[in-house]
Amino acid sequence: MEQRSHRDMIDLFLDGHLPAEMRSAFFAALAASEELQADFHRAVMIHVAAQRHAQMLQPPPALTASLLAAAVPQAPAPRTRIGWLHTRALHTIALIATATVIGFFIGRLSATYPPTTKLVMHSGNAASGNAATVHHTTTQTIPTSQHTHPAHTATAQPRYTSPIAHRTPGAGEDTEPIPNDTLTPATLTPLPALPVNFSPPSPQPMTPPVGHSLEQHSAPLPLPPAVEEPEEEFILSIRQTTPLVLRQQQLLSPLSSSPLNNTLIAVEYRERTVSILAQCGYEQFPIYEVTAAADGTMQYTLRQMLWWIGGGMRVYAPRADEGLFRTLRPMAGIVLGTSQYGVLGRGELGLSWEVLPHLSVQCLLEGLVHSHGIGTNWEHAEKLSASVGLAFRF
Amino acid sequence: MAVNYSHLSDAELYRYLSVPEHRERAFEEIYRRYGQRIYAYCRKILFNTQDAEDAFQTTFLKFLSSVTPHREMSNLPAYLLTIARTTCMDMFAQRHEHAELVEDFHGKPDQTVEANEINELIEMALQLLPAQWREAVIMQLYANMSYDEIASALGVPMTTVRNWLSRGKQRLREILQPYFEERHVEHPH
Numbered sequence: 001m002e003q004r005s006h007r008d009m010i011d012l013f014l015d016g017h018l019p020a021e022m023r024s025a026f027f028a029a030l031a032a033s034e035e036l037q038a039d040f041h042r043a044v045m046i047h048v049a050a051q052r053h054a055q056m057l058q059p060p061p062a063l064t065a066s067l068l069a070a071a072v073p074q075a076p077a078p079r080t081r082i083g084w085l086h087t088r089a090l091h092t093i094a095l096i097a098t099a100t101v102i103g104f105f106i107g108r109l110s111a112t113y114p115p116t117t118k119l120v121m122h123s124g125n126a127a128s129g130n131a132a133t134v135h136h137t138t139t140q141t142i143p144t145s146q147h148t149h150p151a152h153t154a155t156a157q158p159r160y161t162s163p164i165a166h167r168t169p170g171a172g173e174d175t176e177p178i179p180n181d182t183l184t185p186a187t188l189t190p191l192p193a194l195p196v197n198f199s200p201p202s203p204q205p206m207t208p209p210v211g212h213s214l215e216q217h218s219a220p221l222p223l224p225p226a227v228e229e230p231e232e233e234f235i236l237s238i239r240q241t242t243p244l245v246l247r248q249q250q251l252l253s254p255l256s257s258s259p260l261n262n263t264l265i266a267v268e269y270r271e272r273t274v275s276i277l278a279q280c281g282y283e284q285f286p287i288y289e290v291t292a293a294a295d296g297t298m299q300y301t302l303r304q305m306l307w308w309i310g311g312g313m314r315v316y317a318p319r320a321d322e323g324l325f326r327t328l329r330p331m332a333g334i335v336l337g338t339s340q341y342g343v344l345g346r347g348e349l350g351l352s353w354e355v356l357p358h359l360s361v362q363c364l365l366e367g368l369v370h371s372h373g374i375g376t377n378w379e380h381a382e383k384l385s386a387s388v389g390l391a392f393r394f
Numbered sequence: 395m396a397v398n399y400s401h402l403s404d405a406e407l408y409r410y411l412s413v414p415e416h417r418e419r420a421f422e423e424i425y426r427r428y429g430q431r432i433y434a435y436c437r438k439i440l441f442n443t444q445d446a447e448d449a450f451q452t453t454f455l456k457f458l459s460s461v462t463p464h465r466e467m468s469n470l471p472a473y474l475l476t477i478a479r480t481t482c483m484d485m486f487a488q489r490h491e492h493a494e495l496v497e498d499f500h501g502k503p504d505q506t507v508e509a510n511e512i513n514e515l516i517e518m519a520l521q522l523l524p525a526q527w528r529e530a531v532i533m534q535l536y537a538n539m540s541y542d543e544i545a546s547a548l549g550v551p552m553t554t555v556r557n558w559l560s561r562g563k564q565r566l567r568e569i570l571q572p573y574f575e576e577r578h579v580e581h582p583h
Contacts, residue, residue, distance in 0.1 A: 006559050015534070017541065042567045049512045050535035054421070059537070063447055064429070067454050071411075073420035074465050288417040 006036055010043045024356015092343050096311045096336040100276050235268040235275070237362055239389025241283060242259060245382045261305070273316045279335050280309040283382060287341050287372060306370065308344055316352065328352045342372025352391065360391040399423040404470035406455045412463035428471050429454075432478050435537040438520070439529070448483050453478040464538065471539060472546030477531075479547060519569040527562030554579055
């Protein structure tokens with residue numbers, strides 16, 4: 001116990017904290033004990049070595065210079081926060097819009113359109129035997145993009161007519177001209193607008209008209225698909241997103257339970273398998289907002305929520321006629337946007353489950369990269385998240 | 395009238411940090427007084443030069459951004475050490491790069507072999523101490539902090555600091571005893 005107290009005195013003495021009244025006792029003990037002398041020697045060696053080593057640990061000159069420069073008062077920055085109408089943001093939006101339009105048209109032109117569509121036109125009543133009825137029933141191949149053709153007569157101009165009037169009549173066909181007075185408006189009523197797939201009014205095979213051979217119509221008519229694929233539609237979707245991986249997770253604190261937090265809203269215009277969209281989001285994301293104080297110093301404020309808006313495009317897998325992928329459609333998209341602090345890019349990959357004709361459930365995996373300026377530097381933050389939501393198609 | 399900053403107290407220097415025309419020189423003086431000690435602390439706590447430089451820079455930038463004109467600064471070195479300690483702990487928790495611990499064990503070219511050897515041994519012995527003892531010893535031996543400053547930085551009473559230092563340094567000597575005995579046999583004087 002006595003030895004222990006003397007050993008304590010060694011450190012107190014070397015640190016200059018040994019009281020004067022204890023020093024004589026300490027020196028006497030030191031003189032009497034070789035073990036205490038050896039311990040004192042070791043303490044001095046360690047103390048001196050550490051002090052010498054500490055003196056050699058000097059901050060690098062470049063680091064010193066940068067820190068001293070940081071203390072120089074700066075004139076208040078005119079505007080360090082990037083606003084919505086900042087030039088950089090406008091350039092980004094213009095770039096996004098251009099890229100989206102180009103991508104959309106490239107996707108549309110390169111999409112696999114059906115080369116031809118079987119169109120069965122039947123005008124008049126074949127069973128009536130009326131000589132005034134035009135008996136032109138034929139199978140005509142027309143491009144789907146052509147929706148207007150020359151009219152049959154001068155008195156009526158049906159919207160969807162075949163150029164059959166220009167063909168050479170075959171043998172046995174009624175080639176007599178039709179008197180104008182026998183034509184009635186009822187017989188030449190413009191045909192209703194044809195559906196996309198030009199499905200026949202009835203899946204039953206039709207009776208071959210007079211003057212046509214059976215071989216000409218022997219091929220079975222295509223059955224209508226179970227679900228019609230609309231040519232174009234608008235999609236309004238709302239999703240809730242949850243962060244899976246966030247590099248700056250330790251900067252964030254739990255959010256209050258607000259229904260708006262981590263919400264994404266998208267408006268989309270889709271033609272077949274390609275769409276363009278505008279999307280906005282309100283997500284939890286660590287952002288250092290930089291502002292200049294009155295004395296010119298830079299203030300760093302950690303913000304938790306990020307408003308952003310952007311545009312992009314999506315590609316959907318073609319709808320299958322049957323099977324799982326009749327209603328389940330894989331999709332991928334890219335969105336570029338801007339927030340009030342900087343610019344961002346998103347990549348999306350997921351599924352759209354078209355449960356009802358006008359309702360879908362979307363499940364997406366999203367990667368988000370956000371860049372914003374801190375002073376003269378750019379800071380990047382990344383997030384991987386998953387989102388689930390509803391989409392209304394109309 | 396020109397101000398001789400080296401004659402000002404820490405509290406006066408801190409007040410001058412809020413005055414734009416004095417800010418640069420006041421910070422320079424504070425840096426001159428405590429920069430090396432804070433840097434040595436960061437180096438010894440983090441074991442890695444790059445991390446230590448990052449922590450050191452962050453410490454002084456945080457210090458600058460935290461300056462407020464109405465605060466009375468009673469213990470500036472302890473305040474700086476507290477910022478440095480928090481920064482180092484955050485960095486240490488983030489990176490876990492123990493593999494680079496060997497970096498600082500290699501001595502500098504201008505040091506003698508003997509000095510390198512003993513410094514490396516002290517460094518390794520420090521790692522064997524309990525965390526609180528080690529931190530107190532590093533603050534005292536390398537950052538040259540007083541008992542009072544260490545107590546303020548660690549938020550413990552001064553008697554606790556004295557106890558940690560005493561226990562920590564005695565343990566250091568026990569760990570290094572075989573080395574000193576070997577040296578004593580080789581070099582009796």
